[in-house]
Amino acid sequence: MNDCLFCKIAAGNIPAKIVYETDLCCAFEDITPVAPLHILIIPKKHMENLHSMDENDSPIREALFSAISHLVEKNHLTQSGYRLVINSGDDGQQSVPHLHIHLIGKRSLQWPPG
Template sequence: MPCLFCEIAAGRVPARIAWQDDTVLAFHDTNPQGPVHILIIPKRHITSLLDLEPGDDQLVGSLVRRARDLAVQEGLSDRGFRLVFNYGQDAGYSVYHIHLHLVGGRKLGWPPG
């Protein structure tokens, strides 16, 4: 079964794109957990955090920087936002392609879940 996020990155599955370049894609989550919920992914398939290679440091930094820029663009920088990487069944990791969640626009409790 093809990876859903790879299909979105290739343009074969529609998504509400927030931003993209040659290596990173950001799109709105179809099951948002807040008024703003954007997923930031590498276009290259990486199954999970455990599959990152030493050379992927710059790519992960790009995901975080893009999330920051989108948070500002979406007006979240004044009140706050959350960035989350999930891994594993207990964390609800259901699409096996590394992705960073940007969630904001409402009060986010702690601890989550």
């Protein structure tokens, strides 16, 4: 998608601090972090939200969760814990219409969120 912020980041047209990348996905630091660790994991293929995925997107789903596992291990979060967040739509406060997963950690998180 030509005007999608995250597509531009994935293509390398907008700078971001990339912390993980494969052919199918990439992860970068959030520019407005809510915790000491706040990473966004996105598919390189444009998808507006989780419901945009279909059965043909299984490799992308697998790549996203593989990225999460890698980043959790790399950042030593397995013992202390972390939170994954997927916002969808207006009520879900999705700010960029491109599927993205927030990996948040390295501080105690409260419940309920929001």
